[in-house]
Amino acid sequence: MTMAARNMKTGIAERRLIEEAGAPGFAHAGWFDKARLAALDSFEAAGLPHRRLEDWRYTDLRQILEKRLARVEENSGRSDAPAGLLDAVDAYVALIGADGVEGDFSALPEGAEIMRLGDVLDEGWVRDAMDASVFGNTDAPQAAAIIDLNTALLGGGVAIHIAHGVVLEKPIHLAFSGNGTRHLRSVIVLEEGASACIIESHQAGANAFSDLVSDIRLTRNASLTRIRIQNDDRSAIHLASDRIVLGEGAVLDGFLMTLGAAVSRNQSFVRFTGEGARATVNGVYALRGSQHGDHFCLTDHAVPGCESVTLYKGVLDEAATGIFQGRVLVRPDAQKTDGRQANHALLLSREATMNAKPELEIYADDVQCAHGSTVGELDRDAVFYLRSRGLDEASARQLLISAFLDEVFEAVTHEGVRDILRVIASEWFIQERGRHHE
Amino acid sequence: MLEIKNLHVTVDGKEILKGIDLSIGAGEVHAIMGPNGSGKSTLSYVLAGRDGYEVTQGSILFKGEDLTAKNVEERAAAGIFLALQYPIEVPGVTTMTFLKTAVNAIRVARGEGELDAVRFLKLVREKAKPLNVTDEMLKRALNVGFSGGEKKRAEILQMALLDPSLCVLDETDSGLDIDALKVVSDGVNMLRSPERSMIVITHYQRLLDHIVPDRVHVLSGGRIVKSGDKELALELEKSGYADYAADAA
Structure with missing residues (x-):
């Protein structure tokens, strides 16, 4: 047994509690309690990811998290008002804290719902969205394994459902803030032809540890614009994984800005399950001091005729470290795939570091794929x-x-x-x- | 206007200029000609204040002040303008935004105050028209995808807007066809005035048919080896630089 696993057992020390009553402060459903225990088992078996695993080569979570998991921290998170600038955006604002979801959603149009995840765990669409089996043969099991930690320790989250054909004119703004350790899940489901824009702002406090997973399902011809701004305190740890499934003709327009946290790791797993879908997974990172920002993007073209674009750009100052690990996987059946991926970084200081590992993995022969990576200084x-x-x-x-x-x-x-x-x-x-x- | 005395300049430890003396009065246009590697571009960069060009001996006085004590942007504010041989492409910044930023930076440094959007636009249109710089060009990213002629016209437009008292034109004719050369030269000639001096650096005489200089200097091996009036340029066109290169060696 690894040391991490021992620490998990003695450290979380709440296995019995989970077995008996679910995690503290979170509603439970029969299926989910089972899933939670299974996740705990597999997480214990695997331990915290470390540098010797290729997917974690640049971010040694074992070193970073062991200390945090060795003690049970109270959920002390309380959401504050969203970051000042975003106040100017006319949106349905939901404050996401460790213990709930707050906001006035009475103005939401018919068919659009924002709920506490714990209240709807037994709904079929929630369960389907949280079902990882669609990612069962993901090409990045090492990276995906960390999601078990979130499942095992899940303490809350938000569920958003946009019904068939509903077009949300105003964006939804999910404002994440608070302190301490939070294991939160967002479940976002857009039914056929639905359309929405979801903005996330992250403003966690000093020394916070945010462990976030988003399960996103875009059904046929659904369209989601998702914009995230991560501006956690520069002492915080930010771990976020997105599992996004796109059905036929669905469109994802994703953007992430990484500004905060001492250590951040963003993982994006995009999987196409229907033809003619299109996913943009873009990002900007701006880091300084000793900040460490890792961006891991896997785009899985499992079916023909889909288009994916991943474009990241970053500026690194002082002794900051930026990481980009991108992989475009084109499976044998996925003919007519258009996959593009690039990362470009500017180093503003001689002490800054960029690690980039763009990869194309292509098993189909009639595809258009390109990738690129540059690291340079200001001209x-x-x-x-x-x-x-x-x-x-x-x-x-x-x-x-x-x-x-x-x-x-x-x-x-x-x-x-x-x-x-x-x-x-x-x-x-x-x-x-x-x-x-x- | 400009008084250069015994100027020695090294780049990466190598001496490129080896004692230049040059005096330019207000309103005068001086041409500097010479073979490749003679130090022409080095002279232009030294005047503009670029990093890496070290003055080891001699002096440069501009309007009676020591130019070498000023940094790049202070020289721009003082009235030095360098039109580059190869203007840099700056993706993401529209030409219009750049011009406004530059004009206002210079105006603030000169104590003139910023121009508001309306007055700025009026000024740009007025200066852009004779140079054939269209609104469409102004909306494009600075120099990105510009043809050789468009880049040089954009340079001259910047010159017109920043209202310098000493213009240094570094190989402005390179990459231009006859028509573009005419437009650019006309633009430069319009800016000639009794208060404004110019240094026209060129390898070929043809530019000087359009921008007629008061004086012509031949730079070779880091020194001015011959000076004369505009006839000197014609002479060079016939005989080439071979004689001067030999002199300098």
Whole structure:
């Protein structure tokens, strides 16, 4: 038995409690209690992922989490108001805390529902969405295994259901904040032809550990725009896994901005189960100090005729570490696949590190796939050029950094949020400017 | 306007300029010609203040002040403008946004205050029209996908907007066909004034048919080896640089 597993057993020490009554503070259903125990078993068998596993090569969770799991922490999370800037976006706001979901959802149109996950665990659509068997033959079992931790210790979460043909005009804003350790699950299901925009803001407090899993199902011709801004305290740990299934003709337009947390790992598992679907999984990361941000993206083309785009861009300052591990898997039947994946990083300091591992794994012969990865510094010629036109050095750098990232912002379809992302980015660089003037 | 005395410059520890003396009065246009590797571009970068160009001896006075004490953007504010041989492409920044940022940065540095959007737009349209710079070009990312001619026209537009007192044109004719050369030269000539001096750096004489210089200097081996009036350029066109290269060696 690994040390991690021992720690899990003695440390969580709540196995009996789970066996008898489910996890503290979370409703339980018969099927889920079984799933929880099974997850605990397999997590105990595997232990915490560590550096010797290829999928975790750059992020040693064992080292990072062992200390945290060695004690049971009270769920101390309380959601505050969402980050100031996003207040400007007219949205249905749901505050997601360790112990519930708050918000006034009376204005939601018929057929759109936002609920506490614990209240609807027995609903068929929730159970289906949380069923991992669709990912059973995922090509990244090492990465997916960490989801067992979330299942075993799940303490709460949100369930969103958009019924057949319902088009939500206003976005839903899920505001995650709070302190301590939280194991939360989001279940998001869009039925046939439904359409929605879901914004997530993450503002966890000092030393928080957020363990988040999102199970997302887009049924035939459903369309989801999903924008996440992770701005946790810079002492926090942020672990997020998305399992997204797209049916025939479904469209996912996903964007993630990683700004916060001492250590963050975002995992995206996208799987096409119906033809003619399209998924965009884009991201921007801006890290400094000793921040560590890992982005793991697996796109599984299991059926023909789907299109996937993954574009990440990052800026790393000081001694920050950025990681991009991307894999586009095209299974033998998935002819006419269009899969593109790229990561581009700018290092603003000689101490910053970027690890990039883009991979294509193609078993079909009639496909269009491309991947790319670059790591570079700010173009000195361009900085000189802008300064020779009167811009001071910090402004010149800021302009070039913003310009570098803008390609990804440009692809964000919600105009109001797009503007906010640009402001957030330039505020990050204004902080950088302060540093350079010290 | 500009007084260069015994200027020695090294790049990466190698001496490129080996004692340049050059005096340019207000309103004068001086051409600097010379073979490849003679130090022409180095001279332009030294004037603009680019990092990595170290002045080891000599002085540069601009409007009576020591230019070498100023950084790049301070020189721009003081009135030095360098039109690059290869203008840099800046994806993600529209030409219009860049022009506004630059104009206002310079205006603030000169104590003139920023222009509001309406006045700025009026100014850009007025300066852009004779250079054939269209609204469509202004909406595109700076220099990205611009043809050689478009890039040079955009450079001259920047020059017109920033209102410099010393323009340094580095191989502005390179990559231009005859028509584009005419548009660019006309643009430059419109900016000639008794208060504005110019240094026109070129390898070929043809640019000087359009922008007629008051003085012509031949730079070779890091020194000015000959100076004369515009006839010198014609002479060079016939005889080439071979004689001067030999002199410098």
